[in-house]
Amino acid sequence: MSALEPALRSLTDALLHAVGRRDWAVADAELETLAQEAVAAMVANRTEDLATLARLVVRCHTALALEEGLDGEAMHRLGQLRALALTVAAARGSPPPRPxxxxxxxxxxxxxxxxxxxxxxxxxxxxxxxxxxxxxxxxxxxxxxxxxxxxxxxxxxxxxxxxxxxxxxxxxxxxxxxxxxx
The missing domain is CATH 1.10.10.10 (Winged helix-like DNA-binding domain superfamily/Winged helix DNA-binding domain)
Known part of the structure; x- marks a missing residue:
């Protein structure tokens, strides 16, 4: 487990709670922090932190995607999570999906x-x-x-x-x- 994992898990949990409360300012701040952590991990080539980020961002994206009745604002954050997940996956050099x-x-x-x-x-x-x-x-x-x-x-x-x-x-x-x- 990455030393950063508890903080990142708390961050993704806070993001999900903010979306649930429809508190878009907090949701955007959490997304920005996640993105900054991803960039920092990419620049420093911290592979363990990138793996943790990938797992937690996908977990957060999946949890939000499974919610019923998402409005436009929530869908916007879902799209941002998807973009972040793709960016982290690209940085990790993820292999293509297996057949x-x-x-x-x-x-x-x-x-x-x-x-x-x-x-x-x-x-x-x-x-x-x-x-x-x-x-x-x-x-x-x-x-x-x-x-x-x-x-x-x-x-x-x-x-x-x-x-x-x-x-x-x-x-x-x-x-x-x-x-x-x-």
Whole structure:
């Protein structure tokens, strides 16, 4: 864990709370601070801090994206988070997403999650129990599976439910992308 992680986690939590309160001045200040931290980490080539920033910015973006009924102001902040996430990913030299076939390779965490979801939708804690993987492994596999269009997720109270996307259960077939408009 980066020494900066607790401060960055507090910053992203404050951003989400500010958006929830519709306090745009505070939300903008938190976003600016995140961006400044990202630039500082890029300039100093602090790879551990960039990894922490990437994880927390994506976490914050996902939490905001799962909110229902976002207005224009909240959507604007969501776009800014997305831009920041892309900037941090580019700075980290993130490899391109793996193809769906590679995610189904037996013995990998992504294949284990796909297999567990074959019996129906599950929350993250249920996936940890079903696969025997750690929460971190499941948490790392899900975004990659979502990006490949193999899994879709939706909020259910305080948890997120994950399910195979249409066509994901057939081996080797490219899944259909399912678009859902809020």
């Amino acid at each position: 769906p076939g590679a995610l189904r390779t037996p013995g990998t965490p992504t294949a284990a999650v796909l297999s567990a979801l074959g019996s129906g939708p599950r929350t993250c804690p249920a996936l940890v129990e079903a696969t025997g993987l750690s929460a971190e492994q499941v948490g790392s596999a899900l975004p990659e599976l979502r990006a490949a269009g193999l899994v879709h997720s939706w909020p259910a109270g305080r948890l997120t439910v994950n399910a195979l996307a249409d066509g994901a259960e057939s081996d080797g077939a490219e899944p259909r992308t399912v678009f859902r408009w809020a």
